[in-house]
Amino acid sequence: MELTVNDGAATAIAEILEDWGSALGADHRGYLNHAIRVVQVADLLHLRAGGGEAELPSGRLEFIVAAAFHDLGIWSDGTWDYLPPSIERARQWLTESGHEDRIPLVTTMIDDHHKLRPAGEPLSPIELFRKADTVDFSSGVLRFGIPSGDYRAVRRAFPSSGFHRKLVRLAAAAAVRHPLDPAPMVKF
Numbered sequence: 001m002e003l004t005v006n007d008g009a010a011t012a013i014a015e016i017l018e019d020w021g022s023a024l025g026a027d028h029r030g031y032l033n034h035a036i037r038v039v040q041v042a043d044l045l046h047l048r049a050g051g052g053e054a055e056l057p058s059g060r061l062e063f064i065v066a067a068a069f070h071d072l073g074i075w076s077d078g079t080w081d082y083l084p085p086s087i088e089r090a091r092q093w094l095t096e097s098g099h100e101d102r103i104p105l106v107t108t109m110i111d112d113h114h115k116l117r118p119a120g121e122p123l124s125p126i127e128l129f130r131k132a133d134t135v136d137f138s139s140g141v142l143r144f145g146i147p148s149g150d151y152r153a154v155r156r157a158f159p160s161s162g163f164h165r166k167l168v169r170l171a172a173a174a175a176v177r178h179p180l181d182p183a184p185m186v187k188f
């Protein structure tokens with residue numbers, strides 16, 4: 001498949017993450033590409049669920065901001081319990097850029113992104129974002145009906161660059177340190 005890349009979305013996410021360059025350190029490229037892939041995969045899921053071209057996630061501010069910040073707390077605040085700080089950083093950005101109206105939606109998109117069950121209707125931004133992160137987090141093992149070639153095209157355009165290896169290392173470290181609560185971000 002010919003991948004349609006929304007360069008505007010990729011650039012916007014990169015600009016937000018510029019401010020976090022030193023916190024992200026060697027993981028900057030890996031996290032940036034993950035955030036961009038999530039938005040690209042959300043576009044594929046949106047179309048698959050019958051959504052229109054005019055409302056593609058990659059053209060919507062809530063997806064850009066949720067993608068840029070959804071895991072950032074791992075690096076900005078150095079914690080594996082990263083949903084609260086990720087939400088806080090997103091709220092700060094939305095407030096400073098005059099988009100307070102998006103705070104409730106972006107908060108829920110981030111807060112529910114590791115929910116194990118559906119978080120809304122197929123076309124809701126919360127559900128599209130949850131599924132898109134799951135597709136990329138699982139390296140396309142879970143695809144919610146997206147053809148594997150379509151996911152591979154996204155992954156070729158924006159490679160993992162160590163992101164998945166890093167997550168495995170962090171998860172293993174958390175399992176050793178907090179064996180009774182190794183995944184505080186997962187919700188049922």
Ligand SMILES: [Fe+2]
Nearest residue numbers: 070071133137
């Ligand atoms: Fe993620």
